[in-house]
Amino acid sequence: MDNNLFEKMLSRVQKPGRYCGGEINSVIKDKSKPLIRFAFCFPDTYEIGMSHLGIKILYSIFNEREDIWCERVFAPWGDMEEEMRKANVPLFALESHDSIKDFDFIGFTLQYELSYTNILYMLDLTGVPLKSADRGDNSPIVVAGGPCTANAEPLADFIDIFFLGEGEKVDLEVIDLYKKCKTEGKTKKEFLCEAAQIEGVYVPSLYDISYNDDGTVKDIKALSGAPEKIVKRIETDMDEAHYPEKFIVPSVEIVHDRAVEEIFRGCIRGCRFCQAGYIYRPVREKSPEVINRQARSLIKTTGYDEISLSSLSTSDYTRLEELVTGMLSWCEKERVSLSLPSLRIDNFSKELLEKVSSVRKSGLTFAPEAGTQRLRDVINKNITEEEIMRSCATAFRGGYTAVKLYFMMGLPTETDEDIIGIAELSGRIVDLYYSLPERQKGKAVSVTISVANFVPKPFTPFEFEPQISREEMLRRQALLKENIKSRKITFNYHENRTSFLEGVFARGDRHLCAVIEAAYKLGCKFDGWDECFSLEKWLEAFDKCGIDPKFYTARHREYTETMPWDHMDYAVDKNFLIRENKLAHKETTTPNCREKCAGCGANRFKVGVCYEKH
């Protein structure tokens, strides 16, 4: 792009630093050499996308290869879009400022359903046809990966290739195949057929979906030799898995502006509402030695003064004490603060608390998820009120005066009693604080409760469950508000219009492709942003396409129903999900993976927690 034009555009937009590139540790390659050009697109703003760990890992893997140049692309905010359209500047990559229209690959990461319109927005800004079928042999191959590929059917028309599971190896295998097909002069169609043979690759155009009269899926047929079931990919040895030595250090502040060290993948808990707890199975840990080494390298190459350990449940790391002790030995000296997010209430120890707070005392967050023991048993959140109280007491005695509690609303079998239970539990935590003689003198306690709206997700035992309506959600929120008596309690909740849409797409099918396109054409984008989201436009889009969104949310699904994602294999057997669903309705819990194998099916990978010696 012409530099003068670029500067003119930047001089007229908010936060121009988002569009510049050139940050510390970003990778520039020599364009005169033959390179596979890969545009790694995050369908949200720079600040959000740059906080994502997956992009950092894949950016590093791709760019380590001499024949690939992977660059970053984020969704431009409205003011920049206006400038780009006015100046006829197509979407460009941050590193080279080249238009990504001529790249070999455009890759999207699908982190949340509400970013779907932004994918269309970014393809549109690039100037390529939105639909896979309309993109010819010379268009970039559009690929996508991330948690939403668990059911990517609502995007099936737009994406050429989906990657299931962890992308470290499969992405490169596809790129290598692409290079081979290119030299052999093969067509896009031929390349896609061959790619479908690679494990973990889902080519949606090679599957024919038929429907029953009631709108449910009748049959899923694989074409052109594509596999009946697409099995997700995983890294089998986390110590050997690629981890970046460097992170790009953003020049404008991002949401999570710190070094991040991944300590394990998967989660042993099996909370029945949590998709991540199922699709990332089995649990695979990195050893403390490797974590320490990688963390030190990140601190050295970025200059960050904060490092956060990343996993789905930090306190379930088997050698946590050893790890934290080892890390603190250098963190303190180098003035690095260590943060441990995702601590569980039940195994939260005083020693750990003291260790973490020796660097910096930040707020404490716990997630009881439900207000009563009965409902906690339904969702398999295996913690008791006693454990919650004990952990809060530990925190209060340790000098903390603020706790944040996460809950969910709209869970299966939830009654008014469960909602009132949230208020009562929070009230008892306030009382607990004032009953402790060791509390911080003269300081008031603050209990913040954040209530999220439950959205049933595929590959969880609740994939069969209806999602409660918006009206009912509002009633329950009001009920909770009424029952909060203490002024020490702050109640945060979401408007539920977006949860409704999230629910539609989470368990949606290919009929929704038309809705997404219609919504985009009506001006929907950045749906995750309150100031941009318009439910009215979305409802208009559903209406235009003759689709009732409640079909996807309000309906109870039979165990025998063919789900739109039934050809995806995340190594979690459907029979296991059915078993767990039945147990939920019997208010019976399932022990975690380390206590007892529940037979989910993830042991077929022959690694991780399934083969740990207990």
Added chain:
Amino acid sequence: MKNIRLFYKKTGNAKYVSHLDTVRFMSRLLRRAGLPVWYTEGFNPHLYITFALPLSLGMKSEYEIADIRLTDDNYPCECICELLNQNSTPDYCFFSAAEPEKKLTELTFARFVVSFQDEGSFYGALESFMAQKEILVEKRTKKGDIKLINAAEDIIDYEVKKDQNTQLHITLPAGNNKNVNPDLIIKKFLGKTECFYEINRVLLLDSDKKPLK
């Protein structure tokens, strides 16, 4: 403990980095470079760094100043720039590191070069605009309200030049006591005329109009 004054240029993409983000950039840069920097000793110790004068978003600069402290009194100044440049991007280029000669509070003036992309067409108009006795501009006070000031009285010196494009070289009060942003004058001059221009802060000066060192 030893005070060190860092002199650097902030150009290229860095002109789109705000002052607050620059502070973060510098702290991380100092940590990457591994200099024995001094940390404050308060409740929340942080890396000590202080800047002579924030630079507005969109401006570039050839003479920026940041003061740090080193815990090692014998640390050689000569290798600081090289170490920092190795760990920086080309957009922040360090050209000197030395013990300060004057206090940062002695900063009194700043010199700017404004380059218009006008093919030279503004030359005459800018000359007569600058020669006025009164240039009323709207200035936002620290309290947030808007005040009319006569910027002509504040201009220390100026020169209108022309090569292919028109350039304004101007010296204005800078620092804590009085600070005038050249952008106010340029905006007033341009009015509704659209023209791309770039402001380059070329020097920070002390009360004797000598480069602040």
